[in-house]
Amino acid sequence: MAMVQVEIVTPQRKVFQGEVDILIARGVEGELGVMAGHAPLVTPLKTAPIRLKRGNEETLIAVSGGFLEVRPEKVNVLADTAELPEEIDVEQAKQAKTTHENALAGLNKNDPDYSIHKQALELAEVRLQVAEKGRKSM
């Protein structure tokens, strides 16, 4: 089966580059899977793990503030942050989760800080999820 080239970059570095069988991401309109030969597409992404499958292996990458660009020969993910499972500091993520949960509990939905904490909480949760499931073989 044809593989698809994937490159994940943030303003600071290139996080991942390689070939995968399928990339599964959560776009603003819902989950989508990209395989080789997908039609050109651009969509913003939600804060969620991106799943890269290659053979029997699956790698998760925690992505926030990103968007996906699909081209016939290549898939690019541009994100504010992107981390591989082994790069995630679990303790820090847990701590962030508690902090932002507490902050949210005391806030009204209309408060301008609400969405900031909400986003931070989501990112912390995604990080934990990625760190936990990380890489696996099926």
Next chain:
Amino acid sequence: MQGMKEIKRRIRSVTNTRQITKAMEMVAAAKLRRAQEAAENARPYADKIKEVISSIAAGTRDFSHPMLETRPVKKTGYLVITSDRGLAGPYNSNLLRLVTQTLKERHASQDEYVLFVLGRKGRDFLLKRDYPVIEAVIGLSDTPSPEEIKTISTKAISMFADQTVDKLVIFYNQFVSPLVQTPVEKQLLPLASEEVLSGPVSVYDYEPDSETVLEVLLPKYAETLIYSALLDAKASEFGARMTAMGNATDNATEMIETLTLQYNRARQASITQEIAEIVAGANALS
């Protein structure tokens, strides 16, 4: 003739100074390399965003967005990127001179503009002279992450979006080479449409649609531009510091040479004088 002791003390003091400037030069050189790498790593991201925006622009008819449209300018926002620390030669002074001159030429009153400042040197300088600084960030790391300037860049961009300011301009030292940094002024928003529209173009499907994608991408692109400028400015800062410290080291070396010559002359003079005195004494006895 200066006293020998005095000269010796000065030689020692200049030697100490030279050690410090030499160390600072080497530290700056190492940091410069890292800053250049960071600027290099940021490029793919910026290029990609620009390409997607160009593609949307090229593929959409009657394409428009507030961030791309020039409107009458009532108030201008200026972003000024300076360093936190001095000892970088004319790095900050050249830039701040350009800023103050431009402001003086362009605006009759302070109501016509606001300033966003990065770096302690610029903040202190501009606040002391009562410029309208509305937001400042200091203490940025040597290879800053986008989060460190998130607050200030988001504020600047949202002030443009809600029409508080009608134009955003950025001042920073552009990195030409480790030896040359030029203070430049660049327009940030509205995005220069010819720049956005040029460049490689691809045809895409957009999900949910091109307007929504553009809505997300344009502010991101503006943020990226600020971030790239900051990385460029950081590289310039270390370049400037390296050059300044290199010059200081050379000057110190020269000074040590002159002082050593003076010291030797003084030493010889005192020996000659002693001999003359002994000879005169011996002559008087015989």
